Each structure stands twice: as structure tokens, then as C-alpha cells.
Amino acid sequence: MTKHQSKISAPRGAHDDGKYPTVLAQSAAMEAGQASSSEQVELCIARIDDPMGEGIRTFTTVWREQARDVAAAQDTLLRSGYRASPIAGIPVSIKDLLDVKGEVTRAGALALDDMPVAACDAPVVSRLRSSGVVLIGRTNMTPFAFSVVGLNSHFGTPGNPWDRDRIPGGSSSGAAVSVADGMVAAAIGSDTVGSIRVPAALCGVVGFKPTQRTVPLSGAVPLSPTLDSIGPLARSVADCAAIHAVISGEAAVPLDMVGVRGLTFGVPREIVLDDLDIEVGRAFERACARISEAGARIEQVSFKALREVDALNGNRVIQLAEAYAWHRELLERRGADYDPHISARVRSGAQILAADYLSMLSHRRRLMREFDAATSGFDALLLPTTSMIAPTFDECMAAEDAVRTKLLRNTGPFNFLDCCSISLPVHRPGEAPVGLMVAGHRDGDWQLLKVANAIESIIAGA
Structure with a gap:
């Protein structure tokens, strides 16, 4: 890691300073x-x-x-x-x-x-x-x-x-x-x-x-x-x-999990811990230490599917192909009113072949099955939501493509693999905001919310 209808209980959030009520x-x-x-x-x-x-x-x-x-x-x-x-x-x-x-x-x-x-x-x-x-x-x-x-x-x-x-x-x-x-x-x-x-x-x-x-x-x-x-x-x-x-439209499920003792969490070895800002690395390590001290088991694990998702750049292929299909007629009629950076990216979707798009959808279905199997022994995965703290507007304008890539690196794979996931604040009061991402299983949304709720109480003020 490097740099830079009944009555309801009202729990405080992971970083709830009481300034605004939940x-x-x-x-x-x-x-x-x-x-x-x-x-x-x-x-x-x-x-x-x-x-x-x-x-x-x-x-x-x-x-x-x-x-x-x-x-x-x-x-x-x-x-x-x-x-x-x-x-x-x-x-x-x-x-x-x-x-x-x-x-x-x-x-x-x-x-x-x-x-x-x-x-x-x-x-x-x-x-x-x-x-x-x-x-x-x-x-x-x-x-x-x-x-x-x-x-x-x-x-x-x-x-x-x-x-x-x-x-x-x-x-x-x-x-x-x-x-x-x-x-x-x-x-x-x-x-x-x-x-x-x-x-x-x-x-x-x-x-x-x-x-x-x-x-x-x-x-x-x-x-x-x-x-x-x-x-x-x-x-x-x-x-x-x-x-x-x-x-x-689903019935609410009680978030009744008490603590994390006995749970097993995986931390991916691939990519997600590379080149972290100092603030992000420290906050993530503190959070993992708290979770471990509370009785959970944390394992660093290699996931082949994550490496392949990164290599395929599959989100880009699917997103741009589908975006261009929706925007094509609007671009012809109102293209002058688009932000030029956005119109250029949307138009690039026209270069994606139908065969490549369909092939990527096939890769996605396969990788979803493989990742489901590889993560079946874990209650959830833990990783930093982003590799960096919020950059300044000037830093972003000077290198927007690089900033965008860094911000999306850890979150994007879980859209491609269709895993539910949640970002929890894990920084200390007064520090730059940092998110801990807890990723669950496909269609395991309520179980993830139970696990995240238990983690939230542990990492408060970590």
C-alpha cells in the first residue's frame, strides 16, 4: 500500500456525529x-x-x-x-x-x-x-x-x-x-x-x-x-x-445479527489494495483490525474472476455499447447540447462490434458463476471502496481520466459480477472520508445488510 409498523429502534450510524438525525x-x-x-x-x-x-x-x-x-x-x-x-x-x-x-x-x-x-x-x-x-x-x-x-x-x-x-x-x-x-x-x-x-x-x-x-x-x-x-x-x-x-417492494428483514464473531471475511489480493492513498490504507487496516478483534476471521484470498474482469475491461464494453444504443438518435438531434467529454465517450460505443458485445455478455455469465462458487465460503468480502480520498477539483480537471479509473477500480467489478455491496464510512472524525466496501453474494441483499449492520457498530470511530 502506498500514499497519498412497530416502534423502531434508532441506532447511530458508522460515522454518525449526531449533527443530523438518521x-x-x-x-x-x-x-x-x-x-x-x-x-x-x-x-x-x-x-x-x-x-x-x-x-x-x-x-x-x-x-x-x-x-x-x-x-x-x-x-x-x-x-x-x-x-x-x-x-x-x-x-x-x-x-x-x-x-x-x-x-x-x-x-x-x-x-x-x-x-x-x-x-x-x-x-x-x-x-x-x-x-x-x-x-x-x-x-x-x-x-x-x-x-x-x-x-x-x-x-x-x-x-x-x-x-x-x-x-x-x-x-x-x-x-x-x-x-x-x-x-x-x-x-x-x-x-x-x-x-x-x-x-x-x-x-x-x-x-x-x-x-x-x-x-x-x-x-x-x-x-x-x-x-x-x-x-x-x-x-x-x-x-x-x-x-x-x-x-x-420486499418485506423488511430484521437486522438482528449480533456481532461478527464466527463470520469469515475475504480480502481480495488482486488489485483492490494496490496504490492506496495513505488515508485509505490506514482507515482500511484499522477497520479490519476492529473486525478481527470482534471475533471474525479475515483471510486474504486470490480470486481468478477478479483478475479476469480487470483484464477484460468488460464494464466498458457493455456500458458503452448499451449507452450508444440509447443515445444514438438523441446525439444526432441534440449533440451540441452534450458535455463534449460525455458525447465523445458515448460515441465511442459505435465502434463496439455486436459480436464483441455478445461475447462479453457470455464472459460475464461465466464469471458470475465462477465468482459465486469462489466466494461461497465467505460471509462477505472487505475492501476499500475507493483507492483514493476525494481529489480537489483542480486535481480532477488536470487528470480526469486517471482519477475516474482510480475511483472505479474497486467498485466496478461488483457490478460486472452482479454482487450486492455497500460502502460504510470508516474514517475518524475530522479525517478525510474513506469508505469500507462490504460485498455480498448475488441475491443475498438482506444477508449483506445484516452483516454490514453488525460491522457498522464495530467500526464506529475506528
């Missing part, structure tokens, strides 16, 4: 009559509208009056003894690529501003509304979700909450900042090669990428339908689990 803390306070949805929403709106804050760059749309109306309605229902779900009344943001009935979905881009308004809500949005959450607004993102650094030349880029001169990560940049800055309690993002977990790690919040298609993708502007996932960002694992239950 989803479950807000929920418990509302049930106890100690807070109201309207009060929480007003606090969020005030932070968004703070002229000294990042709200103007974090949100592309804010539904102030709608949010106030929904919050008031939820308060009335709660006073009458009814809650639609354990997260009813909680302020939540959604990424700008999700359809909202009656609005144009821009996906952080100018080129979609003349599209028809959405005829209906995306299923994710509809499920959130039915649960009683208060939708605050749409969060900013890299145009078309096409970069992990989080830059948006059209609507601006929010500064990292730890250091405003540093990037927030992307493409769910606004989602991560909206949670970290207390503008919402939770956010909905999307992840194709790391776009939930990377900004979560760089901004110091929790970000969960579920198994692909666990959450419906319809009504969302796609980047790569094969690799895309929709998931939550929040201040704790339990918060992410509560939101995931709603957007997946």
Missing part, C-alpha cells in the same frame, strides 16, 4: 411526539436555501410547497394513529434520472429538456409516495450518469461536505451531498460501476448497491440496463435497509 431517529422521534414531519421538512428546506450552502448545486428541482403539503398530511395521519410505513414523513431526495409524473426527466443534462413530460411516476417514485415519505426534490448528477467524478458543466457541481474544494464523486453527486449536508435524511441514487458507493465513500455516508434489478429500473434514464442498479444513500445501514425495503 431516518430511524427521525421516525422514532415522530412516533414519540417529539418531532413532526413538517419540522423536519422545514429544516431541510432551510439548508437547501441557505445562500452559503450547496443547495443550489445539489438540487436541480426543489418541491417546497408539495413537500410541505405532504408533511402536513403525514403529521395529521400520525396524530390519528396511522402511518403508511416506518419511514412515513421522512424527507427524501431522488436522483434526476427518475420519472416524476408531469415533469421532464433531464438526467442532469440539457439535451433532454424538450422531451415530453412523464406520463406516470417511475415505480421507485410511486413506491416512495405510497410509503408516505416526503419527496423534497431532484438531485443533481453527472449528465446521463456518465462519470464517477460528479462534475456537471450545465448545473454546477456541489462541493464535497468535508472540503468544498474537493469533488463529491458521482454520478449520484447531489444524492450524497444532500444526505451529508442534512438537506434530506436519505436519497435515491443509481449505480452502474460505482455511482452510489463512490460518492457515498467520498462524502462520508452509507451507500447501498443492491443486486441488479432487485429494484425496478423502469422509468429511469438508463446508462447500461445490464449493469444499472437503483439504491439508497443514508446515514446508517439500518436507514438504507428501511428505504430499500420500500423501493424493492
Whole structure:
């Protein structure tokens, strides 16, 4: 390693400094009559509208009056003894690529501003509304979700909450900042090669990428339908689990695992520990030491599939081929309104042969089977979410391709292999945010959330 409906308990998150309450803390306070949805929403709106804050760059749309109306309605229902779900009344943001009935979905881009308004809500949005959450607004993102650094030349880029001169990560940049800055309690993002977990790690919040298609993708502007996932960002694992239950339509599973004693974790030897920033290496080693001291077994293991995924560069082939197929007609009509860096990358997908694309899908299916078998003896894998802390905007602009490659190196393989994974804050207070990625088995989302919840309590303040 080198450089640089019952009452709900309200656990603190892995790096919850108490500055902003978690989803479950807000929920418990509302049930106890100690807070109201309207009060929480007003606090969020005030932070968004703070002229000294990042709200103007974090949100592309804010539904102030709608949010106030929904919050008031939820308060009335709660006073009458009814809650639609354990997260009813909680302020939540959604990424700008999700359809909202009656609005144009821009996906952080100018080129979609003349599209028809959405005829209906995306299923994710509809499920959130039915649960009683208060939708605050749409969060900013890299145009078309096409970069992990989080830059948006059209609507601006929010500064990292730890250091405003540093990037927030992307493409769910606004989602991560909206949670970290207390503008919402939770956010909905999307992840194709790391776009939930990377900004979560760089901004110091929790970000969960579920198994692909666990959450419906319809009504969302796609980047790569094969690799895309929709998931939550929040201040704790339990918060992410509560939101995931709603957007997946699955019954919530109690996160009742007590400790990690007797569990076995694998740390991949391949690639993921190479060239770590000093801050990342130290934080990862501290976290592993804590987990080991708590009674878990940690083994460094070689995984042939990870080496092959890296060599194949399969995410690029699949992502670019599928992105070009979706963007081709729009590029012809509105290409001048694309960010030139993004349009160049999208157009490169035209050079990918159908035979190469289909071959890569075949490789993916094989490697998924091999990786499932190779990891069957582990409860989860542990690795740094990113190899670096958030770079400054200047550092990013000087070497964006290199920064992008480093940020995606550890997260991307788990999209290709379709493993659920979650990033947990593992830095100490006052330090640069660092994420610990806990990767689970395909379709083992709830078991991963149980394991991550147990780890979270161990690494707090590590």
C-alpha cells in the first residue's frame, strides 16, 4: 500500500456525529411526539436555501410547497394513529434520472429538456409516495450518469461536505451531498460501476448497491440496463435497509445479527489494495483490525474472476455499447447540447462490434458463476471502496481520466459480477472520508445488510 409498523429502534450510524438525525431517529422521534414531519421538512428546506450552502448545486428541482403539503398530511395521519410505513414523513431526495409524473426527466443534462413530460411516476417514485415519505426534490448528477467524478458543466457541481474544494464523486453527486449536508435524511441514487458507493465513500455516508434489478429500473434514464442498479444513500445501514425495503417492494428483514464473531471475511489480493492513498490504507487496516478483534476471521484470498474482469475491461464494453444504443438518435438531434467529454465517450460505443458485445455478455455469465462458487465460503468480502480520498477539483480537471479509473477500480467489478455491496464510512472524525466496501453474494441483499449492520457498530470511530 502506498500514499497519498412497530416502534423502531434508532441506532447511530458508522460515522454518525449526531449533527443530523438518521431516518430511524427521525421516525422514532415522530412516533414519540417529539418531532413532526413538517419540522423536519422545514429544516431541510432551510439548508437547501441557505445562500452559503450547496443547495443550489445539489438540487436541480426543489418541491417546497408539495413537500410541505405532504408533511402536513403525514403529521395529521400520525396524530390519528396511522402511518403508511416506518419511514412515513421522512424527507427524501431522488436522483434526476427518475420519472416524476408531469415533469421532464433531464438526467442532469440539457439535451433532454424538450422531451415530453412523464406520463406516470417511475415505480421507485410511486413506491416512495405510497410509503408516505416526503419527496423534497431532484438531485443533481453527472449528465446521463456518465462519470464517477460528479462534475456537471450545465448545473454546477456541489462541493464535497468535508472540503468544498474537493469533488463529491458521482454520478449520484447531489444524492450524497444532500444526505451529508442534512438537506434530506436519505436519497435515491443509481449505480452502474460505482455511482452510489463512490460518492457515498467520498462524502462520508452509507451507500447501498443492491443486486441488479432487485429494484425496478423502469422509468429511469438508463446508462447500461445490464449493469444499472437503483439504491439508497443514508446515514446508517439500518436507514438504507428501511428505504430499500420500500423501493424493492420486499418485506423488511430484521437486522438482528449480533456481532461478527464466527463470520469469515475475504480480502481480495488482486488489485483492490494496490496504490492506496495513505488515508485509505490506514482507515482500511484499522477497520479490519476492529473486525478481527470482534471475533471474525479475515483471510486474504486470490480470486481468478477478479483478475479476469480487470483484464477484460468488460464494464466498458457493455456500458458503452448499451449507452450508444440509447443515445444514438438523441446525439444526432441534440449533440451540441452534450458535455463534449460525455458525447465523445458515448460515441465511442459505435465502434463496439455486436459480436464483441455478445461475447462479453457470455464472459460475464461465466464469471458470475465462477465468482459465486469462489466466494461461497465467505460471509462477505472487505475492501476499500475507493483507492483514493476525494481529489480537489483542480486535481480532477488536470487528470480526469486517471482519477475516474482510480475511483472505479474497486467498485466496478461488483457490478460486472452482479454482487450486492455497500460502502460504510470508516474514517475518524475530522479525517478525510474513506469508505469500507462490504460485498455480498448475488441475491443475498438482506444477508449483506445484516452483516454490514453488525460491522457498522464495530467500526464506529475506528
